[in-house]
Amino acid sequence: MADITFARLQISYAGKAGPFVAVDGFEAHVRDGEFVTIVGPSGCGKSSVLLAADGLLRPSGGQIRIGEQVVTKPGPDRAVVFQDASLLPWRTILANVAFGLEMQGADKTTRFDRARHFIELVGLSGREDAHPHQLSGGMRQRVGIARALATDPEVLLMDEPFGALDAQTRELMAGELLRIWDLDRKTVLFVTHGIDEAVFLSDRVLVMGGSPSRVVEVIEIDLPRPRDAAVRAGEAFGKYRTHLADLLLGTAAGEPVTP
Numbered sequence: 001m002a003d004i005t006f007a008r009l010q011i012s013y014a015g016k017a018g019p020f021v022a023v024d025g026f027e028a029h030v031r032d033g034e035f036v037t038i039v040g041p042s043g044c045g046k047s048s049v050l051l052a053a054d055g056l057l058r059p060s061g062g063q064i065r066i067g068e069q070v071v072t073k074p075g076p077d078r079a080v081v082f083q084d085a086s087l088l089p090w091r092t093i094l095a096n097v098a099f100g101l102e103m104q105g106a107d108k109t110t111r112f113d114r115a116r117h118f119i120e121l122v123g124l125s126g127r128e129d130a131h132p133h134q135l136s137g138g139m140r141q142r143v144g145i146a147r148a149l150a151t152d153p154e155v156l157l158m159d160e161p162f163g164a165l166d167a168q169t170r171e172l173m174a175g176e177l178l179r180i181w182d183l184d185r186k187t188v189l190f191v192t193h194g195i196d197e198a199v200f201l202s203d204r205v206l207v208m209g210g211s212p213s214r215v216v217e218v219i220e221i222d223l224p225r226p227r228d229a230a231v232r233a234g235e236a237f238g239k240y241r242t243h244l245a246d247l248l249l250g251t252a253a254g255e256p257v258t259p
């Protein structure tokens with residue numbers, strides 16, 4: 001089971017005047033195969049929660065469990081995609097996607113076969129021998145997603161993966177991500193500033209707020225899947241969008257979140 005449990009999570013950072021508690025009492029459960037997004041005001045701790053779920057950041061209190069296993073460090077059951085795809089510039093696209101498998105000790109044939117499969121899945125067939133600088137921002141994010149999926153993680157952690165893209169590419173990528181997710185429905189925890197993006201992608205949206213912050217509301221997105229332009233244009237979508245926007249403006253401790 002690849003469900004994620006956040007139990008009384010607390011995250012603190014060292015500050016000049018003592019520890020700064022960014023997140024406290026964060027409680028959430030992401031079900032196996034569920035697509036959950038986290039939204040909240042800038043600086044409320046969304047990335048910190050995601051980093052803690054990957055095991056890159058040690059909580060100062062509480063715990064995170066993947067299934068029954070308490071997270072203490074990164075592991076092959078999880079993969080992270082960041083805003084900047086963090087590709088290795090000297091490696092080809094094929095070698096970048098194969099990188100995680102190489103780290104896992106897969107033999108050359110296996111890792112290149114799998115890498116080709118996921119490159120095709122993200123629509124980049126024919127670009128295997130290109131280098132990252134030869135691709136657009138959207139293409140690089142596709143490579144980042146392919147690299148994450150190639151290791152077959154149970155949980156995909158995504159920190160504003162489309163945040164640096166233009167609005168049109170961002171919308172396109174959200175649709176592509178859902179198409180890929182639908183193939184085997186991994187558990188996804190996705191951080192975003194985009195209200196539309198959160199409604200479009202999610203089974204549920206966790207809204208963070210307060211100081212220190214925690215989950216202040218959970219919104220079930222009861223929209224049909226697969227989601228397409230018609231769903232996005234529908235009345236129900238608009239209602240979720242308005243509700244979420246009102247909530248974020250109301251709970252924003254700092255600057256409001258842009259719709």
Ligand SMILES: Nc1ncnc2c1ncn2[C@@H]1O[C@H](COP(=O)(O)OP(=O)(O)OP(=O)(O)O)[C@@H](O)[C@H]1O
Pocket residue numbers: 013014022040041042043044045046047048049
């Ligand atoms: N390495 C660090 N050292 C000290 N404070 C940090 C560190 N990383 C984050 N913080 C602080 O913790 C809080 C949460 O930061 P975090 O980046 O998790 O928020 P966020 O919600 O992801 O922000 P944004 O939406 O702007 O990306 C902020 O107040 C931030 O300044």
